[in-house]
Amino acid sequence: MRIFSLFLAIFLAASAQAQPRFGLNEADYALAQRWLRASCLAPDARPLIDALSSRRTAMQTAFAGALAEGPTADEIAAVRGAAANRWRAQRAFLDDAALKDALSEDQRQALRSQSEDAATRSEVENFINGYKSNAMSGLAIVGDGSALDQLREISMRGDAPEALAARAALAYRQSLPKH
DSSP states (O other): OHHHHHHHHHHHHHHHHHOOGGGOOHHHHHHHHHHHTOSOOGGGHHHHHHHHHHTHHHHHHHHHHHHHHOSOHHHHHHHHHHHHHHHHHHHHHTTOHHHHHHSOHHHHHHHHHSOHHHHHHHHHHHHHHHHHHHHHHHHHHHOOHHHHHHHHHHHTSTTOHHHHHHHHHHHHHHHSOOO
16 A cells, blocks of 8 residues: 555656646647747748647637746746856956957946846846747737737737737737638
């Protein structure tokens, strides 16, 4: 009985760790992540949009969840760590002769004056904004009337980054060919 209980506990723990977010199966979660983490889709947007559209219900769930929750703490921690490493590498390179030819003294001074915390915070904020922006554009592609109403409401928040992203997402939807 002890062995069975131990096996069951290990199985349940492994299942919980492997569970994708938003109640999706692994394939749908991987598809949503491909969209959410993209920085430029121009060359292969159509096949990806077709894949998202073929899984419309699951993708709407994923993108609504991603918009509401943002990236995971682990994803943010990874971005923060990479940003700090880039800042340190940049510091080591600031006085390199090659950089002196490429940047003016004012540009080098501006880089020197930015703290690690400020640089890291900026990259993390950009990552979160990009993730949520991609969630909005995903919702614009696969979303039903309720999702589009949510985007319209967000788009009316003035000049806030999420309002600009929502307006861009709605404009993107209008640009897509009708199927």
